[in-house]
Amino acid sequence: xxxxxxxxxxxxxxxxxxxxxxxxxxxxxxxxxxxxxxxxxxxxxxxxxxxxxxxxxxxxxxxxxxxxxxxxxxxxxxxxxxxxxxxxxxxxxxxxxxxxxxxxxxxxxxxxxxxxxxxxxxxxxxxxxxxxxxxxxxxxxxxxxxxxxxxxxxxxxxxxxxxxxxxxxxxxxxxxxxxxxxxxxxxxxxxxxxxxxxxxxxxxxxxxxxxxxxxxxxxxxxxxxxxxxxxxxxxxxxxxxxxxxxxxxxxxxxxxxxxxxxxxxxxxxxxxxxxxxxxxxxxxxxxxxxxxxxxxxxxxxxxxxxxxxxxxxxxxxxxxxxxxxxxxxxxxxxxxxxxxxxx
Numbered sequence: 001x002x003x004x005x006x007x008x009x010x011x012x013x014x015x016x017x018x019x020x021x022x023x024x025x026x027x028x029x030x031x032x033x034x035x036x037x038x039x040x041x042x043x044x045x046x047x048x049x050x051x052x053x054x055x056x057x058x059x060x061x062x063x064x065x066x067x068x069x070x071x072x073x074x075x076x077x078x079x080x081x082x083x084x085x086x087x088x089x090x091x092x093x094x095x096x097x098x099x100x101x102x103x104x105x106x107x108x109x110x111x112x113x114x115x116x117x118x119x120x121x122x123x124x125x126x127x128x129x130x131x132x133x134x135x136x137x138x139x140x141x142x143x144x145x146x147x148x149x150x151x152x153x154x155x156x157x158x159x160x161x162x163x164x165x166x167x168x169x170x171x172x173x174x175x176x177x178x179x180x181x182x183x184x185x186x187x188x189x190x191x192x193x194x195x196x197x198x199x200x201x202x203x204x205x206x207x208x209x210x211x212x213x214x215x216x217x218x219x220x221x222x223x224x225x226x227x228x229x230x231x232x233x234x235x236x237x238x239x240x241x242x243x244x245x246x247x248x249x250x251x252x253x254x255x256x257x258x259x260x261x262x263x264x265x266x267x268x269x270x271x272x273x274x275x276x277x278x279x280x281x282x283x284x285x286x287x288x289x290x291x292x293x294x295x296x297x298x299x300x301x302x303x304x305x306x307x308x309x310x311x312x313x314x315x316x317x318x319x320x321x322x323x324x325x326x327x328x329x330x331x332x333x334x335x336x337x338x339x340x341x342x343x
């Protein structure tokens with residue numbers, strides 16, 4: 001499946017001018033109306049006018065809404081993984097927020113006309129209570145929807161197992177911003193955000209050019225003490241690569257998060273380990289310090305290069321999400337991987 005492609009269909013309402021029989025005055029013409037159709041994850045999203053009641057689920061969607069300047073249209077936000085970026089903190093304080101994903105009834109109670117999700121499971125049939133139903137089922141109610149395109153499933157109702165690896169690119173975020181800017185009537189704002197992201201990421205890439213590229217493992221610690229890693233179709237791979245590193249587990253592409261045993265971590269011997277702390281609106285990167293320390297204390301990992309060299313770092317799950325955090329996340333990871341080149 002190709003990345004999102006925007007196709008704008010404009011239906012102009014023909015203005016009619018009627019002469020007043022008594023005095024010859026003219027009735028004011030109606031302004032032209034636009035219908036906009038944009039393809040997202042293989043689904044045509046059509047709006048007759050910019051949506052005015054937007055529900056944003058997950059951190060990437062919420063921050064994109066703020067970045068595009070549609071904070072005043074948010075009727076609900078849900079499930080933030082950490083504190084929002086500082087530039088959006090004041091805006092987020094003024095919008096409704098719930099720490100858990102809404103049920104379908106809870107979502108509909110907010111009366112949205114558009115649902116923006118940072119992850120595909122919000123509409124996945126197999127996600128149980130975390131799903132509000134398929135996008136087609138919401139469309140039947142007049143509610144349009146959007147999944148951030150780096151996580152497009154191959155068809156409506158599916159989740160991570162159906163992600164097209166070709167869509168997991170920073171450029172896909174830029175196309176999302178352009179398409180959402182078109183939908184929300186915020187094209188200029190979208191281009192400003194894109195230009196900022198591009199400039200900051202390019203500056204990092206220039207700074208790390210020619211440097212050795214350390215291998216990086218992004219570890220998730222499960223409740224039972226086991227480990228999962230961010231695989232090749234997780235957007236964290238893009239963050240690491242743009243920051244001048246390589247994902248030590250990039251070849252694992254069945255799902256975004258893959259179970260691994262300690263022997264496999266030892267065998268791949270990453271130069272750097274990043275945690276993946278989540279999910280609370282109060283979290284900062286330092287919230288992962290305890291988890292990083294626990295990884296470093298694990299005697300089974302004592303011989304791993306990252307542990308031996310003190311290169312186990314606290315890191316936020318939200319900083320490997322596909323959204324307007326991309327530039328910030330690239331800067332953070334580059335400062336870890338190449339501290340002499342990026343501060």
